Amino acid sequence: MRRSRTVGAVLCALATAVASAGLVLGSGAGAQAAATAATPLPAHVFAPYFEAYNGDSPAALSAASGAKYLTMALIQTEARGSCTPYWNGESSQPIAQSQFGADFTTMRSRGGDVIPSFGGYAADNGATEIADSCTNVDSIAAAYEKVITTYDVSRLDMDIEDNSLTNSAGIDRRNKAIKKVQDWAAANGRSVQISYTLPTTTSGLADSGLAVLRNAVSNGAKVDVVNLMTFDYYDGAAHNMAMDTQTATSGLHDQLAGLYPGRTSAQLWSMVGIIEMPGIDDYGPAETFTTVDAAPVYNWAVSKGIGTLSFWALQRDNGGCPGTGGSDTCSGIAQDTWYFSHTFAPFTGGGTPATDDFSVAVAPGSATVAPGGSTTATVNTAVTSGSARTVALTASGAPAGVTATLSPASVTAGGTSKLTVGASASTAPGTYAITVKGAAGTLTHSATFTLTVSGPGGGTGALVNGDFESGSLGPWSCESGGAVVSTPVHGGSHALAAAATSSQTGECTQKLTLSPNTRYTLSGWVQGNYGYLGVRGDATASTWGSSSGWAKETVAVTTGSTGSVTVYLHGWYAQGTVYGDDISVTS
Structure with missing residues (x-):
């Protein structure tokens, strides 16, 4: 207190x-x-x-x-x-x-x-x-x-x-x-x-x-x-x-x-x-x-x-x-x-009813595959109170090129299911969060499986999860406090929050391999004080603004001989959280 x-x-x-x-x-x-x-x-x-x-x-x-x-x-x-x-x-x-x-x-x-x-x-x-x-x-x-x-x-x-x-x-x-x-x-x-x-x-x-x-x-x-x-x-x-x-x-x-x-x-x-x-x-x-x-x-x-x-x-x-x-x-x-x-x-009252409840866990909780590869994990369920109920299992959050299937798709609490995750040859490299959810009536519980796709992979200019509708950060990486949020948003149901504090800018980044010696346009909608959107690496360009509402930021990007760049969004020290949404790189 x-x-x-x-x-x-x-x-x-x-x-x-x-x-x-x-x-x-x-x-x-x-x-x-x-x-x-x-x-x-x-x-x-x-x-x-x-x-x-x-x-x-x-x-x-x-x-x-x-x-x-x-x-x-x-x-x-x-x-x-x-x-x-x-x-x-x-x-x-x-x-x-x-x-x-x-x-x-x-x-x-x-x-x-x-x-x-x-x-x-x-x-x-x-x-x-x-x-x-x-x-x-x-x-x-x-x-x-x-x-x-x-x-x-x-x-x-x-x-x-x-x-x-x-x-x-x-x-x-x-x-x-x-x-x-x-x-x-x-x-x-x-x-x-x-x-x-x-x-x-x-x-x-x-x-x-x-x-x-x-x-x-x-x-x-x-x-x-x-x-x-x-x-x-x-x-x-x-x-x-x-x-x-x-x-x-x-x-x-x-x-x-x-x-x-x-x-x-x-x-x-x-x-x-x-x-x-x-x-x-x-x-x-x-x-x-x-x-x-x-x-x-x-x-x-x-x-x-x-x-x-x-x-x-x-x-x-x-x-x-x-x-x-x-x-x-x-x-x-x-x-x-x-x-x-x-x-x-x-x-004090209302009691806790003798609910038939359950839990969901995934083991192992993460894996790394190359583009074109696949991996498996076990989804474990358990009875945490009452009697065993039938649990319907679903997997969500997989980005383009990644598939996630469950077999069986329904178990009795206490049973297991096999999660198979595959990445196509064109899947962009990065780290992705796949949510496995179990539902029994109105009760739901979930667990996260983290998939890392290695190798160059990906199409040219393929910025992944720029609208954040996967509900998770991957393949973006953020400083402490960065997260995908449900408010405020520019489009859809999610946006990115970059947590600027007195000791950090809250930077969130994603690495891309673009075509060498090519002109691109980086754009995105940004809200907050001193919101910076830009790239560094084989190209250097940025733009910034301060807005209490959503404002579109756009900057021209020309790559050098390798095309390897890092796209970033960040705020400024002690200026508060900056939000980003619908970020894209187009040629």
């Missing part, structure tokens, strides 16, 4: 900031499967944050407040560069049953559970958020798996704010690790959900928060819930906190629709989470969430089918410090103890 409460955690982290041996085990190797997989959370759950650094018993406060489910804050490394997670970043509080294990068991005996949360302001500010601190994706995944199996939990929360919102390498590592954990969970019959906790504006996520989710989509990491911190706006404006919650979550709903175009409105609302801060937040009295605001927010969450309702933090739910803002131990307003907990507690 973005709060002054992190001061204590920072001091503890500094006091214990010593080099620690990090987790070096690969995904799945760091934790043994528990005897029983965790019970999934209810479809609608109230889970306020619990400050794990102040010595309170989560089981005792859960019983006193009536909040059966708690989000446990927070887990981080003890020092920058470490890969070992600890509660509050304190090496004296390892991820072990000796830390909170008995409390969690007691809470489950009363029908509750916990959601461990990684990160928070102190970790994000001090580079001890595990994906910022640790540069090994397998070690990050192993840390997540250790928490899951040690405490037998079914959801992990990622509290990402401050510097972690602009650490593109950390964002990418985190989502890659999440994908590994999800694959591990599916292979072991576990139900594991991932929630992201992000700061918000009163109209939805800022682009930095949205970029975290875009990267998750591009890495194939499933995000189940996006929790908005509907407080600490720091915008100097007057606030009706209950109304701001409604506009912020409505904005998030629309943003999620752009990221997940195949989902219904009800499914999108179920992905939305709300985190309030009862009383006076860190900014001050202008941002005060009162007892009068609680019922409208509760009713809004119920009416929209929102998935998770929460607040920061359980220890603040009392009126012990009138007029004080941002306290760890009280709300700063006149209220009965546990007023907000009692108001929000009935939100």
